[in-house]
Amino acid sequence: MTRWTLGIIGGSGLYALDGLADVRTESVRTPWGAPSAPLTRGALNGVELVFLPRHGAGHAIPPSDIPFRANIAALKQAGCTDILSISACGSLRQGLPPGHFVMVDQYVDRTVGRERSFFGTGCVAHVPLAQPVCARLAALAADAGEAEGLPVTRGGTYLAMEGPQFSTRAESDLYRQWGMDVIGMTNMPEARLAREAELPYASIAMVTDYDCWRDEGESVDVASVLAVMQSNTKGARRLLDRLTARLADLPRAASPDGIETCLDTAIITPPAARDPEVVERLRSIAARVL
Ligand SMILES: CSC[C@H]1O[C@H](OP(=O)(O)O)[C@H](O)[C@@H]1O
Numbered sequence: 564m565t566r567w568t569l570g571i572i573g574g575s576g577l578y579a580l581d582g583l584a585d586v587r588t589e590s591v592r593t594p595w596g597a598p599s600a601p602l603t604r605g606a607l608n609g610v611e612l613v614f615l616p617r618h619g620a621g622h623a624i625p626p627s628d629i630p631f632r633a634n635i636a637a638l639k640q641a642g643c644t645d646i647l648s649i650s651a652c653g654s655l656r657q658g659l660p661p662g663h664f665v666m667v668d669q670y671v672d673r674t675v676g677r678e679r680s681f682f683g684t685g686c687v688a689h690v691p692l693a694q695p696v697c698a699r700l701a702a703l704a705a706d707a708g709e710a711e712g713l714p715v716t717r718g719g720t721y722l723a724m725e726g727p728q729f730s731t732r733a734e735s736d737l738y739r740q741w742g743m744d745v746i747g748m749t750n751m752p753e754a755r756l757a758r759e760a761e762l763p764y765a766s767i768a769m770v771t772d773y774d775c776w777r778d779e780g781e782s783v784d785v786a787s788v789l790a791v792m793q794s795n796t797k798g799a800r801r802l803l804d805r806l807t808a809r810l811a812d813l814p815r816a817a818s819p820d821g822i823e824t825c826l827d828t829a830i831i832t833p834p835a836a837r838d839p840e841v842v843e844r845l846r847s848i849a850a851r852v853l
């Protein structure tokens with residue numbers, strides 16, 4: 564049976580995974596530098612997990628400095644078949660209160676100045692991103708959350724902002740007019756890069772606050788986020804227990820969305836025109852097609 568090796572990217576409040584069997588720590592390097600922290604490998608319910616806290620183990624890395632390319636490349640090199648992101652987020656809808664788990668299915672990317680591709684001068688690629696999330700993994704995670712009695716919403720658009728400051732009231736109002744559901748600072752370019760590495764990616768956005776759009780006048784700050792984060796993190800842990808118990812018995816077939824073969828038609832630079840040094844770097848995420 565082909566097995567799942569699930570990469571878990573932990574966000575704010577999730578810096579380690581306790582209770583794994585056969586735990587190993589691996590300090591890795593990638594052609595894009597070191598990831599946010601050493602990888603922690605271990606088994607949960609017999610499923611291999613590879614855990615990486617995106618802000619570092621002590622939350623010393625702000626959103627704009629997260630080494631997104633190194634993180635995704637490290638998880639690819641570690642043999643992950645899929646990536647599940649677990650994030651804190653603000654809510655842009657009354658019906659998504661703090662404590663809610665949103666299985667993101669779309670993104671609007673308002674980040675600026677982050678390295679957002681493995682490809683570039685010397686080897687150009689354009690992968691499709693119309694459906695940026697692996698629907699199968701998102702559904703499995705939603706099933707697990709519901710089975711644990713967690714308040715889960717299937718689908719939602721995540722507005723990725725640069726930060727590190729939270730939004731102004733006018734920005735928050737604007738994003739609501741745009742129809743956005745939740746807001747955070749980290750899922751982009753992470754989701755883009757996972758796609759380029761042909762890794763099915765899904766994200767659980769756990770609501771910690773209502774951002775600053777409500778007429779009640781509250782505005783988000785770290786203290787209000789932290790107040791909710793701890794119970795959200797406990798819920799995420801229960802979800803993971805349930806999810807891995809399911810994955811243990813589920814043979815892993817190729818992603819139905821073709822994510823694992825998306826580079827077949829994405830690289831536009833013909834082999835003869837590729838820069839050998841660039842190609843060498845790309846091998847860590849795209850060896851299958853190079
Ligand atoms: C601590 S509140 C702001 C911080 O939390 C979220 O991070 P993550 O997605 O890694 O959980 C948000 O995106 C900000 O980076």
Ligand SMILES: Nc1ncnc2[nH]cnc12
Nearest residue numbers: 651652653746747774783
């Ligand atoms: N309101 C908010 N805006 C951006 N990132 C967040 N993370 C948690 N709450 C957030």
